[in-house]
Amino acid sequence: MSGSITIAGLGPGAEALVTPEVTAALAEATDVIGYIPYVARVAPRPGLTLHPSDNRVELDRSRHALELATEGRRVVVVSSGDPGIFAMASAVFEAVEAGPVAWRDLDIRVLPGITAMLAAAARAGAPLGHDFCTINLSDNLKPWALIERRLELAAQADFAMAFYNPRSKSRPEGFARTLEVLREACGDARPVIFARAVSTPEEQIRVVPLPRCRPEMADMRTMVIVGNSATRIIERAGAPIVYTPRSVPA
Amino acid sequence: MSGSITIAGLGPGAEALVTPEVTAALAEATDVIGYIPYVARVAPRPGLTLHPSDNRVELDRSRHALELATEGRRVVVVSSGDPGIFAMASAVFEAVEAGPVAWRDLDIRVLPGITAMLAAAARAGAPLGHDFCTINLSDNLKPWALIERRLELAAQADFAMAFYNPRSKSRPEGFARTLEVLREACGDARPVIFARAVSTPEEQIRVVPLPRCRPEMADMRTMVIVGNSATRIIERAGAPIVYTPRSVPA
Numbered sequence: 001m002s003g004s005i006t007i008a009g010l011g012p013g014a015e016a017l018v019t020p021e022v023t024a025a026l027a028e029a030t031d032v033i034g035y036i037p038y039v040a041r042v043a044p045r046p047g048l049t050l051h052p053s054d055n056r057v058e059l060d061r062s063r064h065a066l067e068l069a070t071e072g073r074r075v076v077v078v079s080s081g082d083p084g085i086f087a088m089a090s091a092v093f094e095a096v097e098a099g100p101v102a103w104r105d106l107d108i109r110v111l112p113g114i115t116a117m118l119a120a121a122a123r124a125g126a127p128l129g130h131d132f133c134t135i136n137l138s139d140n141l142k143p144w145a146l147i148e149r150r151l152e153l154a155a156q157a158d159f160a161m162a163f164y165n166p167r168s169k170s171r172p173e174g175f176a177r178t179l180e181v182l183r184e185a186c187g188d189a190r191p192v193i194f195a196r197a198v199s200t201p202e203e204q205i206r207v208v209p210l211p212r213c214r215p216e217m218a219d220m221r222t223m224v225i226v227g228n229s230a231t232r233i234i235e236r237a238g239a240p241i242v243y244t245p246r247s248v249p250a
Numbered sequence: 251m252s253g254s255i256t257i258a259g260l261g262p263g264a265e266a267l268v269t270p271e272v273t274a275a276l277a278e279a280t281d282v283i284g285y286i287p288y289v290a291r292v293a294p295r296p297g298l299t300l301h302p303s304d305n306r307v308e309l310d311r312s313r314h315a316l317e318l319a320t321e322g323r324r325v326v327v328v329s330s331g332d333p334g335i336f337a338m339a340s341a342v343f344e345a346v347e348a349g350p351v352a353w354r355d356l357d358i359r360v361l362p363g364i365t366a367m368l369a370a371a372a373r374a375g376a377p378l379g380h381d382f383c384t385i386n387l388s389d390n391l392k393p394w395a396l397i398e399r400r401l402e403l404a405a406q407a408d409f410a411m412a413f414y415n416p417r418s419k420s421r422p423e424g425f426a427r428t429l430e431v432l433r434e435a436c437g438d439a440r441p442v443i444f445a446r447a448v449s450t451p452e453e454q455i456r457v458v459p460l461p462r463c464r465p466e467m468a469d470m471r472t473m474v475i476v477g478n479s480a481t482r483i484i485e486r487a488g489a490p491i492v493y494t495p496r497s498v499p500a
Contacts, residue, residue, distance in 0.1 A: 021266035084371045090379030093493035097484050104486035110372035112364050121334045122360035129340030131400055133383035142498035150381055150407045157403040159383060234347050236354035243343035248392035
């Protein structure tokens with residue numbers, strides 16, 4: 001029997017946002033591997049072995065998945081959101097490239113999912129309706145100076161911006177500095193969306209003008225979206241609608 | 251009875267990529283509105299009125315949807331991919347902002363979907379596994395000079411890039427110029443993914459080094475993804491794997 005490895009996106013949290021393709025892959029899996037809270041979203045059943053692992057062991061986890069697949073297992077590596085956006089797919093391919101040549105011939109598939117920025121944008125309106133960029137604000141795997149340079153160039157390009165991993169207990173300073181860079185580069189006009197735990201019972205959406213943003217408004221479960229210079233706010237009785245128009249006048 | 255308007259993403263084409271949330275919204279709709287090929291993906295049933303309309307009438311379509319909702323209908327506006335990414339959500343909110351104040355109090359929801367860049371990236375590997383930007387290459391609604399400036403700044407930021415609407419019969423020149431700008435700004439090293447009609451029976455994925463890209467490789471059904479300077483290609487018996495590593499060395 002030949003094994004396979006499927007890198008699947010579970011979406012931001014709600015079961016109604018898991019694609020049927022991913023549900024089908026999980027139903028056929030012999031092994032599910034991933035970070036503890038994501039594996040916890042998969043129901044146990046006979047014939048399925050769950051392999052929850054801690055955070056920050058992405059390469060070990062990837063090698064484990066690849067080894068199981070070479071033994072003929074049908075392995076699903078689960079990510080939250082989309083596996084290709086700051087999640088497990090790149091880690092698995094890093095392991096493939098550095099590993100035995102035989103790993104290259106495995107049946108490897110990536111199944112897309114609803115990544116956090118799409119779910120967060122949908123809840124707020126349509127802040128990513130025009131050109132935008134997507135930046136991982138964690139400097140665990142890249143120099144902070146590169147992040148700042150990207151923020152400055154993104155502001156010059158007048159991109160809306162979606163930020164993953166804005167702030168953690170071990171990195172409290174980066175997001176504060178991000179807000180400073182944006183205030184210098186963008187002026188005061190931009191609305192900022194703090195979307196926490198979107199599609200879960202703990203969901204919270206806040207829309208805050210850039211000058212009034214404080215670092216504590218974000219944590220690791222928060223997706224931050226910054227509008228571009230044309231982003232609009234429609235005030236109404238409930239939560240405001242934030243959207244970026246499609247057009248830029250000539 | 252109070253009406254509602256739901257702006258729903260159907261994903262790139264395959265039914266297995268439609269979220270259960272969107273399927274449920276379609277099952278409860280009284281009216282489905284959208285561009286002809288997207289409305290054609292919704293099965294007719296008693297009690298459901300389908301309103302297919304031509305391309306480039308997004309504001310008319312949005313106003314029609316809003317009017318039906320004020321009459322108490324449960325309206326679903328369908329987009330392919332994700333409605334918030336170069337699709338119908340911004341158009342509906344433009345209509346809301348310009349329309350009668352009563353439209354602001356309607357029950358309006360956006361349901362995210364698998365946008366083309368996620369599906370295309372998944373098929374190729376993980377080219378968007380590090381910071382990236384997303385640009386609509388159509389200059390129907392913005393000046394071409396702005397697109398060129400964004401391309402140059404994105405290259406300076408060393409973003410991977412995802413391009414929507416790269417080329418159409420009425421705009422044959424823009425993508426040729428895009429390739430020229432990228433060759434000047436990025437040098438020769440970058441791989442380019444041409445992902446056509448992803449998840450449909452006509453799907454075709456090609457990976458081409460930037461110097462060998464030709465404008466004719468893209469059309470309006472093609473998603474183009476350009477790697478960043480660190481993007482890797484893993485050669486193997488089948489299609490190569492293209493991925494962008496998570497790390498940038500200090």
